[in-house]
Amino acid sequence: LDIVAAIDVGGTKTRVEVYSEDSDQVEDHQALESVVFPTPRSDGIAAVLAQQITNLTQLAKGTKVKAVGVGAPGPLDPRKGVVLNPPNLPICWHGLPLKDELEKRLEAPVALENDCNLGALGESVFGNGKGRASVLYITVSTGIGAGLVIEGDIFGGARGFAGELGHVKVADGPLCGCGRNGCLEALASGSAIARRAIERGWTVTDGTVTSKAVAEAASQGEAIPKSVLSEAAAHLGDALVSFVYAFDPSVVLLGGGVSQSDLFLELVRESARREPTMPAFEGFEILRAGLGERSVVHGAHELARTMNNIHLDSI
Numbered sequence: 496l497d498i499v500a501a502i503d504v505g506g507t508k509t510r511v512e513v514y515s516e517d518s519d520q521v522e523d524h525q526a527l528e529s530v531v532f533p534t535p536r537s538d539g540i541a542a543v544l545a546q547q548i549t550n551l552t553q554l555a556k557g558t559k560v561k562a563v564g565v566g567a568p569g570p571l572d573p574r575k576g577v578v579l580n581p582p583n584l585p586i587c588w589h590g591l592p593l594k595d596e597l598e599k600r601l602e603a604p605v606a607l608e609n610d611c612n613l614g615a616l617g618e619s620v621f622g623n624g625k626g627r628a629s630v631l632y633i634t635v636s637t638g639i640g641a642g643l644v645i646e647g648d649i650f651g652g653a654r655g656f657a658g659e660l661g662h663v664k665v666a667d668g669p670l671c672g673c674g675r676n677g678c679l680e681a682l683a684s685g686s687a688i689a690r691r692a693i694e695r696g697w698t699v700t701d702g703t704v705t706s707k708a709v710a711e712a713a714s715q716g717e718a719i720p721k722s723v724l725s726e727a728a729a730h731l732g733d734a735l736v737s738f739v740y741a742f743d744p745s746v747v748l749l750g751g752g753v754s755q756s757d758l759f760l761e762l763v764r765e766s767a768r769r770e771p772t773m774p775a776f777e778g779f780e781i782l783r784a785g786l787g788e789r790s791v792v793h794g795a796h797e798l799a800r801t802m803n804n805i806h807l808d809s810i
């Protein structure tokens with residue numbers, strides 16, 4: 496049994512899955528085996544990841560690992576397969592030549608890609624973007640990331656960095672982690688929502704203020720959470736209209752933890768509809784991503800399965 500493996504490296508946890516290479520099983524996209532563990536925070540990262548793949552391959556009674564797809568937080572260099580300096584990963588990841596190190600250990604080709612791009616790819620092949628010519632995937636969680644898939648291919652830009660839509664400036668707003676003021680991420684991400692609620696004096700009786708707590712309180716009609724969530728959704732809705740103007744995607748899919756709130760999704764749609772929109776663009780679709788927290792790993796699976804579908808300008 497030949498195996499393809501998929502890895503989703505997250506800020507706190509990492510998911511590894513193995514699949515049969517057998518095309519009959521691609522349709523139901525069930526992993527043969529999978530594991531979730533804390534993202535390595537010290538040296539020896541490639542050894543840990545390779546060992547997990549080897550373990551899962553044995554569990555699945557697989558013989559050979561044919562290919563591995565890896566999604567990790569950007570910025571990263573997909574051509575060289577090197578993680579650059581992602582703010583969401585510990586310093587031991589910075590500059591890590593993950594592709595080379597995994598290839599050496601597993602003796603199989605490895606492809607590394609930005610996690611948001613793989614989220615878009617996963618959704619376009621297996622999720623709510625299935626059958627659509629182009630998919631704009633936007634993930635709203637701690638930060639805001641995005642990926643664009645056109646006719647089955649990731650749009651990576653000249654160096655693989657395209658799609659940083661969380662850092663598009665949308666207002667004269669608060670300072671963003673990237674150094675600019677008023678980025679979409681600084682106004683509509685999960686951390687922005689929590690911070691804004693705290694600034695307005697909102698508290699929870701037990702635990703800390705999170706975007707999830709804000710969204711839940713908002714859906715129960717509490718005034719401060721509702722206005723905070725509405726403001727964030729209004730910024731995102733405005734921005735989505737601009738993104739639709741830029742890319743004219745077949746569908747916009749919202750993923751990430753914050754988008755799991757029905758109220759948030761509805762408020763974003765309302766905001767986008769409220770914007771005066773050029774008539775030709777009216778009626779564009781905003782849906783929730785369909786694969787939940789497995790969008791990225793499914794993209795990594797597809798990357799492993801196809802191995803050469805990233806289009807970058809050649810130098």
Ligand SMILES: [Zn+2]
Nearest residue numbers: 662671673678
């Ligand atoms: Zn920014």
